[in-house]
Amino acid sequence: MAASSQRRFIGLHLADGIRPGNLVASMVMAFAATMIITFLPAAQPFILLGVLDGEGNQGGVVGLLAAAAEIAMIVSLPWYGALADRFGRRPVVVAGFTLCGLGTALFPFAGDVAVLVAVRVLFAFGVAALSGMLATVAIDYVRDRSRSKSYGLVGLFSGLGAMVAVLGLVRIPATLEASLGDGKAATVAAARYSFLIVAAVVLVVAALMWFSLSGVRVGGGVERVPLTRLIREGVALARDPGVALSYAASFVARADLSVVAAFMPLWVVYHASGEGGLTTAQALARAGIVVGIAQTTATLGAPLFGWLGDRMRRQDAVVLAQAVAAAAYLSTLLIDDPLGSGMMIVAVLVGLGEIAAIVTAGPLLAQQVPPAVRASAYGVQTVCGAVGIFVISTVGGVLFGEWRPAAPFAVAGVAGLLVVAFGLAVRRRVIPLPEERAAVPSPI
Numbered sequence: 336m337a338a339s340s341q342r343r344f345i346g347l348h349l350a351d352g353i354r355p356g357n358l359v360a361s362m363v364m365a366f367a368a369t370m371i372i373t374f375l376p377a378a379q380p381f382i383l384l385g386v387l388d389g390e391g392n393q394g395g396v397v398g399l400l401a402a403a404a405e406i407a408m409i410v411s412l413p414w415y416g417a418l419a420d421r422f423g424r425r426p427v428v429v430a431g432f433t434l435c436g437l438g439t440a441l442f443p444f445a446g447d448v449a450v451l452v453a454v455r456v457l458f459a460f461g462v463a464a465l466s467g468m469l470a471t472v473a474i475d476y477v478r479d480r481s482r483s484k485s486y487g488l489v490g491l492f493s494g495l496g497a498m499v500a501v502l503g504l505v506r507i508p509a510t511l512e513a514s515l516g517d518g519k520a521a522t523v524a525a526a527r528y529s530f531l532i533v534a535a536v537v538l539v540v541a542a543l544m545w546f547s548l549s550g551v552r553v554g555g556g557v558e559r560v561p562l563t564r565l566i567r568e569g570v571a572l573a574r575d576p577g578v579a580l581s582y583a584a585s586f587v588a589r590a591d592l593s594v595v596a597a598f599m600p601l602w603v604v605y606h607a608s609g610e611g612g613l614t615t616a617q618a619l620a621r622a623g624i625v626v627g628i629a630q631t632t633a634t635l636g637a638p639l640f641g642w643l644g645d646r647m648r649r650q651d652a653v654v655l656a657q658a659v660a661a662a663a664y665l666s667t668l669l670i671d672d673p674l675g676s677g678m679m680i681v682a683v684l685v686g687l688g689e690i691a692a693i694v695t696a697g698p699l700l701a702q703q704v705p706p707a708v709r710a711s712a713y714g715v716q717t718v719c720g721a722v723g724i725f726v727i728s729t730v731g732g733v734l735f736g737e738w739r740p741a742a743p744f745a746v747a748g749v750a751g752l753l754v755v756a757f758g759l760a761v762r763r764r765v766i767p768l769p770e771e772r773a774a775v776p777s778p779i
Contacts, residue, residue: 347485348478352551360547361472364428365489367540368465370496371435374504374533375442375458376401376596377626380604381508382443382451384615386526396448397597398732403452404459405725409718411463416569416714419471420707425548428468432541434461440534443526466589467717469493471709474701476549487641490694494634497596501626504533505600509616525616569711572704577650577765578712580758581700582719584653587750588692589720590727591660594743595689598731599626599682602740603673625673625682632686640694649699650765654758656695660688661751667744685744692751702767723750 342349349358383396419427438458445451473489511525572578600622607618644652663684670678696716704712727750731743 345488347481347488350476350478353476353549356547357549358476360544360549361476362488362492363540364465364472364544364548365469365492366496366499367432367537368435368469368496369493370500370504371432371439371533371537372462372465373497373500373596373630375439376593377501377505377600377623378508378529378619379597380601380622381505381526381615381619382445384604386443386523387445387447387451395732395736397601398728398730398735399448400452400455401593401597401728401732402725404455404462405721405728407456407459408463408466408721409725411460412467412718412721413569413711413714415464415467416471416711416717419468419714420709420711423550424468424472424475425545425550427464428472428548429541429545431461431464431468432537432544434458435465436461436534436537436541439530439537443523443530463717463721466720467714470697470700470716471713472548474697474709474713475706484641484645487638487644487694490637490641490690491634493693494630494637494690497630498627498634501600501623501630504529505623506620507532509620512616522616568708569715572708572712572715575703575765576761577699577703577767580650580653580754580761580765581696581703582716583754583757584657584692584696584699585716585720586723587657587660587747587754588689588696588723589717590723590750591664591689591692591747593724593728594664594731594747595626595629595685597728598735598740598743599629599685601735603678605740606673621674625678628679628682629686629689632683633690636687636690637694640691644695644698648762648765649695649702649767650758650762652695653699654755654762656688656691657751657754657758660692661748661755663688664744664748664751667741667748670741673740688751699765703765705768 345358347358349355379397379400415427415431435458438454438461441454442451442458445454469489473485477485507529508522508525511528512521515521515524573582600619603622603625604615604618607613607621613621640652640656643655647655663681666681666684670681672678697713700712700716701709727743727746731746734742734746
């Protein structure tokens with residue numbers, strides 16, 4: 336056991352029963368999951384404007400799609416966490432990739448917004464599974480002393496996945512459209528072929544995860560309890576100030592990510608295809624550059640905030656991250672032309688704020704909860720994120736058309752300031768859970 340407890344890989348202290356290959360698989364999971372989670376919202380404007388010929392307040396349509404997806408996530412997330420605590424993480428991960436692959440394949444075949452909403456809900460069930468398991472697996476596979484570093488690496492590979500999505504995958508429709516010719520038929524065919532290619536890749540990853548993730552269940556030796564009890568335990572943990580702060584931070588952090596993925600491309604595409612005179616495919620490619628800058632910054636910033644998380648109190652890291660994110664998102668109010676140089680600077684700030692908020696919330700929660708209910712706690716935390724996306728996307732989507740395109744970012748920034756205030760109020764009352772209470776993983 337002593338040798339096992341000292342096992343290290345790429346500087347991380349591995350948990351018992353975890354092999355280096357399992358850790359590599361978790362990084363591949365982070366890359367692929369974020370790639371597909373980023374791709375569909377980023378490519379959404381191409382479907383709305385190029386395939387469905389959308390008119391009017393497209394921000395409202397994006398808000399509707401996001402709201403429907405988040406309702407599905409809110410309903411399913413606690414159950415995914417409880418199922419993962421009962422049956423293990425691997426089946427939930429595979430189910431998540433499978434649902435995302437199916438949703439991606441069907442998305443460009445929707446004939447109207449109502450069908451698009453239904454397919455988006457299917458995709459959201461997959462996103463819910465992957466979102467909860469990303470944090471859970473990253474924490475399960477290493478010991479407490481390495482958890483912030485592990486989260487930083489997950490953020491790094493997640494950022495790489497997002498970069499591939501916005502700099503590579505969203506360009507596929509434009510490339511195919513150019514080769515297929517002009518006209519609506521070429522646009523529709525390019526969209527369908529592009530989404531089917533991405534869906535096929537995701538389904539291959541689903542199969543890979545089944546054979547490469549660890550077959551261990553954290554919290555071995557504990558009695559099997561009903562799923563409803565596991566969900567209640569995850570909610571009850573919010574009485575702890577550290578857990579409550581982590582839940583509140585997730586409310587904003589996941590909304591920050593959603594705003595970047597959904598509204599930044601829409602803002603650029605809306606402006607470029609209107610005042611800029613570009614085709615929808617060309618505008619989407621231009622949007623990919625802007626979002627790519629944000630995600631590149633996020634990728635580079637992830638290890639930094641992972642490193643900081645191991646060198647300062649985790650509640651303080653959360654407060655710092657939320658302050659950075661709030662300032663970054665509010666800076667979008669200074670932008671009138673999303674194709675100008677000012678937008679590039681804001682994209683850098685937004686990317687840094689986005690990853691700071693995401694990387695710091697998870698390790699704080701892991702510090703405060705026992706492994707036996709960790710997946711349930713992460714499920715509830717992700718529900719908080721889903722509620723945040725629902726609120727900010729709905730309000731921001733309406734204000735996108737009624738006020739200005741920067742509105743979703745401003746709403747996210749104000750929410751971040753509220754979390755900063757809450758964090759400053761409770762930071763001295765956060766008491767870490769002793770690591771000795773951690774249970775040893777057992778095979779399933």
